Amino acid sequence: MANSQLNSGNPRVDIEYRRKKSAEEMRHHVVSFALMIFLTLIAFAAVAIKGFSAWFIVPFILLLAVVQVIFQLYYFMHMSHKGHEAPSMFLYSGVLVGAVTILAFSTIIWW
Amino acid sequence: MSTYAQKKGFGATLWDYLTTVDHKKIAILYLIAGGFFFVVGGLEAVFIRIQLAVPNNDFVSAGLFNEIITMHGTTMIFLAAMPLVFAFMNAVMPLQIGARDVAFPFVNALGFWLFFFGGVFLNLSWFFDGAPDAGWTSYASLAMASKGHGVDFYVLGLQISGIGTLIGGINFLVTIINMRAPGMTYMRMPLFTWSTFVTSALILFAFPPLTVGLVLMMFDRMFGSNFFEASMGGNTVIWEHLFWIFGHPEVYILVLPAFGIFSEIFAMFSRKRLFGYSSMVFATVLIGFLGFMVWAHHMFTTGLGPVANAIFAVATMAIGVPTGIKIFNWLLTMWGGSVKFTTPMHYAVAFIPSFVAGGVTGVMLAAAAADYQYHDTYFVVAHFHYVIVGGVVFAILAGTHLYWPKMFGTMLNETLGKITFWLFFIGFHMTFFIQHFLGLWGMPRRVFTYLPGQGFETSNLISSLGAVFMSLGVIVLLYNVIMTSVKNERVGNDPWGDGRTLEWSLPSPPPFYNFKQLPLVRGLDAYWLEKMEGKKGMTPAEPLGDIHMPNASFLPFVIAFGLFVAAFGALFNMDDKAWSVPVIIIGLLITFGAMFLRSVKDDHGFHIHKEELMEDDNDKGVKA
Ligand code: HEM
Ligand SMILES: [Cu+2]
Numbered sequence: 179m180a181n182s183q184l185n186s187g188n189p190r191v192d193i194e195y196r197r198k199k200s201a202e203e204m205r206h207h208v209v210s211f212a213l214m215i216f217l218t219l220i221a222f223a224a225v226a227i228k229g230f231s232a233w234f235i236v237p238f239i240l241l242l243a244v245v246q247v248i249f250q251l252y253y254f255m256h257m258s259h260k261g262h263e264a265p266s267m268f269l270y271s272g273v274l275v276g277a278v279t280i281l282a283f284s285t286i287i288w289w
Numbered sequence: 290m291s292t293y294a295q296k297k298g299f300g301a302t303l304w305d306y307l308t309t310v311d312h313k314k315i316a317i318l319y320l321i322a323g324g325f326f327f328v329v330g331g332l333e334a335v336f337i338r339i340q341l342a343v344p345n346n347d348f349v350s351a352g353l354f355n356e357i358i359t360m361h362g363t364t365m366i367f368l369a370a371m372p373l374v375f376a377f378m379n380a381v382m383p384l385q386i387g388a389r390d391v392a393f394p395f396v397n398a399l400g401f402w403l404f405f406f407g408g409v410f411l412n413l414s415w416f417f418d419g420a421p422d423a424g425w426t427s428y429a430s431l432a433m434a435s436k437g438h439g440v441d442f443y444v445l446g447l448q449i450s451g452i453g454t455l456i457g458g459i460n461f462l463v464t465i466i467n468m469r470a471p472g473m474t475y476m477r478m479p480l481f482t483w484s485t486f487v488t489s490a491l492i493l494f495a496f497p498p499l500t501v502g503l504v505l506m507m508f509d510r511m512f513g514s515n516f517f518e519a520s521m522g523g524n525t526v527i528w529e530h531l532f533w534i535f536g537h538p539e540v541y542i543l544v545l546p547a548f549g550i551f552s553e554i555f556a557m558f559s560r561k562r563l564f565g566y567s568s569m570v571f572a573t574v575l576i577g578f579l580g581f582m583v584w585a586h587h588m589f590t591t592g593l594g595p596v597a598n599a600i601f602a603v604a605t606m607a608i609g610v611p612t613g614i615k616i617f618n619w620l621l622t623m624w625g626g627s628v629k630f631t632t633p634m635h636y637a638v639a640f641i642p643s644f645v646a647g648g649v650t651g652v653m654l655a656a657a658a659a660d661y662q663y664h665d666t667y668f669v670v671a672h673f674h675y676v677i678v679g680g681v682v683f684a685i686l687a688g689t690h691l692y693w694p695k696m697f698g699t700m701l702n703e704t705l706g707k708i709t710f711w712l713f714f715i716g717f718h719m720t721f722f723i724q725h726f727l728g729l730w731g732m733p734r735r736v737f738t739y740l741p742g743q744g745f746e747t748s749n750l751i752s753s754l755g756a757v758f759m760s761l762g763v764i765v766l767l768y769n770v771i772m773t774s775v776k777n778e779r780v781g782n783d784p785w786g787d788g789r790t791l792e793w794s795l796p797s798p799p800p801f802y803n804f805k806q807l808p809l810v811r812g813l814d815a816y817w818l819e820k821m822e823g824k825k826g827m828t829p830a831e832p833l834g835d836i837h838m839p840n841a842s843f844l845p846f847v848i849a850f851g852l853f854v855a856a857f858g859a860l861f862n863m864d865d866k867a868w869s870v871p872v873i874i875i876g877l878l879i880t881f882g883a884m885f886l887r888s889v890k891d892d893h894g895f896h897i898h899k900e901e902l903m904e905d906d907n908d909k910g911v912k913a
Pocket of ligand 2: 537540
């Protein structure tokens with residue numbers, strides 16, 4: 179949202195400020211993109227390197243996946259910006275409802 | 290107001306409704322379709338009560354009885370109560386927040402047609418070898434063993450109408466988040482809008498589990514998978530969980546809008562601000578949240594174990610707290626108000642003791658150890674009818690009288706309205722109160738008959754007589770609707786004289802663009818505030834300008850119709866009918882073709898120009 183008005187007709191828009199903001203944004207994108215590639219490599223490595231048990235690998239990869247989702251949402255889909263309160267509330271409620279369901283299934287049906 | 294003065298031919302009107310994307314017309318469609326299914330479900334209820342009126346009755350056979358109770362429950366929940374609630378949400382919510390329509394008018398129409406075709410599909414089962422007969426809960430072990438195509442109709446029909454409900458809910462959420470008029474902050478939204486908001490969120494989270502459950506069942510029945518087949522390593526209890534993860538929120542999806550309608554009525558006809566507005570909002574949200582943590586209270590006797598049962602029992606009882614907050618707030622709203630006993634207010638006042646009775650039996654059922662006695666008896670039947678009829682149906686009837694003038698521009702007759710109320714109220718308690726005792730005496734639920742000499746005769750007869758009263762009430766209501774439409778006496782903006790919220794600041798029915806200029810909202814009960822300062826209407830928040838409106842479209846109807854056709858193919862595919870695969874393909878081609886058309890064809894809508902709006906003004910000036 180912050181950079182969506184770069185080319186607005188409003189004469190009072192501070193182009194300098196916008197440009198700086200966008201540059202900063204770009205840096206975040208690049209850094210998180212690199213990090214995500216790195217995490218993906220680690221995930222592959224965890225499977226490729228012999229010696230870890232499945233009980234370690236599966237939760238570990240899931241953890242990496244969660245981190246990646248967070249990067250994706252906050253840096254690429256701009257959830258860190260203002261004006262995303264409603265979407266994040268619904269996302270977190272959904273996560274909560276899903277988690278309760280999985281918790282119940284794994285405790286009272288499957289085990 | 291030229292649009293209303295002109296008389297349109299029947300064909301033109303029909304085409305208008307088939308293609309409309311206007312939330313007010315879609316509301317009327319929901320009202321008509323929901324009302325129709327309400328009558329169908331009501332007839333099924335009457336058949337049930339005739340069969341049970343005397344012992345050893347053979348009015349219907351055991352198999353047919355199972356089909357009737359299944360279709361009664363399924364129809365009432367999915368095809369009557371939900372769409373009727375949706376009718377009021379569509380009719381009122383956009384007006385209450387000062388919007389010109391919902392966020393996605395096209396999707397709104399699509400939602401209606403999906404619901405409609407899903408419902409028609411489900412009911413067509415009567416004409417093809419037999420309706421579903423595994424109960425509205427369709428527990429997997431029972432459903433898998435059901436012969437014929439009944440359960441397949443259930444699965445496919447609910448799947449289609451469920452998509453409609455889901456996109457409807459999302460549409461309402463987006464509308465409320467994004468399209469509130471200037472000054473309409475969250476904490477100034479009327480309570481009906483708040484409950485629409487929370488309900489839509491519940492729909493968003495509750496319908497996916499149902500979709501998943503239905504898909505699994507579809508695969509089990511049609512393609513020979515074994516998700517619910519214990520002998521093949523499946524697990525039949527999973528269906529129960531999936532169903533109730535959806536099912537319990539579903540009961541709140543129904544009852545929260547009812548709470549919303551009653552909140553409006555209490556404030557209007559006590560002529561007082563709603564007592565404890567912020568605690569009402571808080572309670573609504575809390576109920577919505579807790580609604581997802583209690584589903585297993587329907588499964589206490591399944592054998593979840595004492596720990597799980599205890600957790601879900603406590604969670605269930607906790608919901609009584611926010612519900613209690615609401616009850617007290619309604620009572621305190623009436624306290625010290627100058628109460629006017631209109632027809633809607635009759636329903637509202639009767640709702641409190643009726644619903645409290647249902648809530649109290651709910652807490653009784655929530656005591657897991659005691660539930661082993663109550664479970665699957667008529668006690669449960671009494672409980673949920675007290676909450677559903679005493680809560681939801683009362684609200685729907687009240688809402689019909691309350692919002693009729695806003696939707697159709699005429700007032701339902703108050704005397705007839707009160708007669709309807711008394712017939713329905715007496716009939717309701719007569720039918721269901723005695724069922725608590727039948728349950729405690731040991732009469733099981735879902736049995737097609739009982740033997741004489743067990744002490745069930747008199748009570749069942751009383752219960753059946755109550756159904757007669759309720760039927761008479763509905764007939765009086767239908768008569769009232771017809772008479773009112775024939776007389777066609779038009780009413781003004783605020784026919785009750787006590788309107789508090791934005792919808793009453795508009796003509797009845799409002800022009801198709803709702804607000805000529807978006808209103809400026811200066812507080813809770815925005816219209817009331819202006820009235821109290823001696824103003825006639827709302828202060829506009831913008832200068833008069835062109836209004837952008839969406840075009841009507843026939844595509845929603847076509848998209849839904851395609852799925853309807855495809856569902857027939859899928860259903861008969863199980864019998865290895867040669868024509869079934871082509872039918873599936875044709876149906877899907879219709880649906881996806883229409884969707885494709887919608888995607889590639891740019892439809893920018895049209896503008897109503899400033900001059901036309903001003904002309905409208907002059908028209909009114911001339912008439913007035
Ligand atoms: C104070 C709030 C409530 C509590 C504590 C409560 C509790 C319960 C419990 C424990 C059961 C399971 C009984 C059994 O099968 O043995 C039940 C069944 C049921 N309740 Fe409620 N309930 C509440 C409100 C509602 C509301 C508001 C509705 C609908 C608008 C509703 C509709 C139903 C239905 C339809 C069933 C029967 C489901 C079936 O087995 O077919 N309840 N309730
Ligand atoms: Cu429940």
